[in-house]
Amino acid sequence: MSAAEEIGSVASLWRYPASSLGGERLDAAPLRTDGVEGDRLFGIVDAATGVIAKPDSDRKWHPVPRIAARLDGGALEIKVPGGNWLPAPSDAADKAASSFLGFDAAIRRFEEGTTLEAPRYKKAPIHLLTTASLAELKAQHPGGDPDPRRFRPNIVVDMPRVPGHFPETDWLGRRIAIGEVELEITDPCRRCGFTIIGQDGFEFDADILRTLVRKNRHNLGVYCEVTRPGTVRPADAMRFLD
Structure with a gap:
């Protein structure tokens, strides 16, 4: 895969002005070195x-x-x-x-x-999650609803499912560009009991977390550092820089 090849595009953008409360879907997300502007204040x-x-x-x-x-x-x-x-x-x-x-x-x-x-939000201020991983979670737990709101990502990237894989977990240490922004993927996102809680549109489901424990070492999505700030918008292309 060439460095300039598009590997996905932004499906949705989120911030969480109040920790643990419902998130806010954005038409554009200004990313600073400390995260999405207005996130978790x-x-x-x-x-x-x-x-x-x-x-x-x-x-x-x-x-x-x-x-x-x-x-x-x-x-x-x-x-x-x-x-x-x-x-x-x-x-x-x-x-x-x-x-x-x-x-x-x-x-x-x-x-x-x-x-x-x-x-806990300062170590890696951006949480990125792909639809490929959500689709793999659904394949591994067909009765569940892997709604992205369970996982509270900032950036959801649309890309095809890779059967048997949660692809972004394999990208640790890599650098990516999304629109005008550049990010370094630093850590896997280890999931906690928040993921099983019901919200509007989906119910409590302990097997969501059990599946991730069995199939992806407790993880889903990745944390990123912002190395070049800017604004990300839906449909912006994502590509590797290395």
């Missing part, structure tokens, strides 16, 4: 303890991804199922989230050097 915490949501390990947080989040002119808004968009952080947003979850919760901004920060 806020978190939701247990108001009684200040502990951040852990839906991967604590069932009380399983409904959280059903709370929608978006940025409107740079300001966060959230919406619980059946509710209206509310500015956050705010008393109204906290009240709506608490009522939906069944316990006191609060939206808070991540702050450097405090107990509420998100260092």
